[in-house]
Amino acid sequence: MLGNFTYCNPTRLYFGEDSLQFLKGELAKYGPVVQLIYGGGSIKKNGIYDQVIAILADCGKTVVEDAGVMPNPTVEKLYEGVKIARENKVDLLLAVGGGSVCDYAKAVSVSIRCEEDPWEKYYLREEEPDCEIVPVGCVLTMVGTGSEMNGGAVITNHAQKRKIGHVFGDEVFPKFTILNPLFTYTLPKYQMVAGIYDIFSHISEQYFSGEDDNTSDYVMEGLYRSLVHSSRIAFRDPENYEARSNIMWTATWALNTMVAKGKATDWMVHMLGQSVGAYTDATHGMTLAAVSLPYYRHILPYGLKKFVRFAQNVWGVSPEGKTDEAIAKEGLAAMEAWMRELGLVMKISDLGATKEMLEGIADGVFLLSGGYKQLSREDVLQILRESM
């Protein structure tokens, strides 16, 4: 049944090949000091950095550089970003990059005026911000996380071997996001397909939960089908604008929080993948890919009806003359074939996970209760072993 909910998503999106032109109008709404947040410097190679700097200069902004945000942003980097923001009294955090950079910017935004330790407050104690929040804007250059239109912010603490996401409220959502599919062309294929699987996993985390028949379930089947269709085109032809733009837009739909409204959600694949990430520092989407099939095969008997529906409505499996179990398994086999087609990593051992790490990884997995089966630590270990 569709449960009670509140929904508000005020992020303003500018989508398309000319969308960077709208940055100027957005910058005019904020004060003069902009903290320019980016990653390892790929935006300097592909020219996006120069374009953004030119617009910032044109708007008379003082630019404070905050480079080097890593794929899994660390708590140490978060402290550094907060320090930069405080020392320069920044008025806007402008994230140029992928989900890591957006996530990091949001984590900084709620920490600048916060006197407590943000890791402890937001990630360990799971509290909400009670301080002024510095606005965030995004220019997206890598697709997958949906971070451009939500309040999610994942931070990794290597010392504590924890990678934790906090989902903040709409006051923390980016005020605006520039989505230009052309900006994603230079991304290596490994990153592209990892992002595609991240999108697929976001849909799955929200689809595989609840016995019901919500509007969202139908919408998500559409998102799955669009994603599978476009991913195949983009894999063959990464500069296919139509495919790349549909993937970009599907990523936003998949995690702009709307499809989750009024329904239960799972998120165990992310809990498993994030703990693998905390140990291996592997690419987020690949950690999800490597644990997904063992997890779904493990919970299949408990959510059989939904797996049958998934097989038929997403993968076109014909039900005739088959048991529900056979239909459901055929759906997962179709999903596996698609994953192998894209060259996704199918084993956590291929991401650097060792047998010795498994107990520790299992300790780092938060056991959520929204999925078809409440996992025990033993279940988690079994899934991790099957993911090796």
Next chain:
Amino acid sequence: MLGNFTYCNPTRLYFGEDSLQFLKGELAKYGPVVQLIYGGGSIKKNGIYDQVIAILADCGKTVVEDAGVMPNPTVEKLYEGVKIARENKVDLLLAVGGGSVCDYAKAVSVSIRCEEDPWEKYYLREEEPDCEIVPVGCVLTMVGTGSEMNGGAVITNHAQKRKIGHVFGDEVFPKFTILNPLFTYTLPKYQMVAGIYDIFSHISEQYFSGEDDNTSDYVMEGLYRSLVHSSRIAFRDPENYEARSNIMWTATWALNTMVAKGKATDWMVHMLGQSVGAYTDATHGMTLAAVSLPYYRHILPYGLKKFVRFAQNVWGVSPEGKTDEAIAKEGLAAMEAWMRELGLVMKISDLGATKEMLEGIADGVFLLSGGYKQLSREDVLQILRESM
């Protein structure tokens, strides 16, 4: 191809059987004088009026009554609402009702501080507001128009025989909307199914346009399937909470402007239906129902590929051994069967349209260019004749 677009939808939704409790928190954000806008008084019979008045009193608001908004709000009523708002210096327009009441509230909101005639400025000259906009909030009691989360506002001018919609920007969207499926239970079945067809038509106006293969096309197929599924349950059992809540949520999805982003749209069924409405004052959804099949059969050869896809993905038509045309027609036949199942009005003559009116109705039809065929006046007349 997914075109360039800007998207922002800041409306805050409160959904569910307890959602009216959130009205208090929203009212606190606005000044003391509230213009309470409603229709013919059904909210007094079903108790919603009393509940809202109690909350307004509890918040210490001064309530200015603005009752009697008709199903097709007139320009005269608009002038009256503006006068009420100006005389009482209202701080918030609170619409309690269906799409007509929401539409009307939005039209008032952009006219209070506007010195020009709003009918001429917004509806005839199609200009945008350049004045201060008084905020609007909604408590929805009838489902269909999607007006609760967009900028649409249709106004009828009987003297000029024109029913025209203006789609305003996000600064005119309701600031908040309370969506309680229980509030829709007392609606007569005729109004319920008219609203369901309005939703179906909103999806169709956005689906039947463009040769492409956007994420939105897949999402809309999901919305169609959810709507058809839930409509059948609600028709048999109007107090089925799951069905009524899914229909309510689907209505919002269908016209919260997101599925239209980056793609062409049609809207000719609304142009036809609205002109029928200007002459007959018939229920909006029924005017759409009565012109739809003649229109879609007329344009089918020009958008054959999409009609084939509609047949297969929405209605489960098997393509085997059939021509594209046969598949497409089978899809429309399935749609017709569903419409008859719900008891929708299939002829404009059953809504009061006469042969003598047809020329005038045709004159009132705006000829848009986003659909599969650019209609001529002769096409319009032919479709209207086939709708008799």
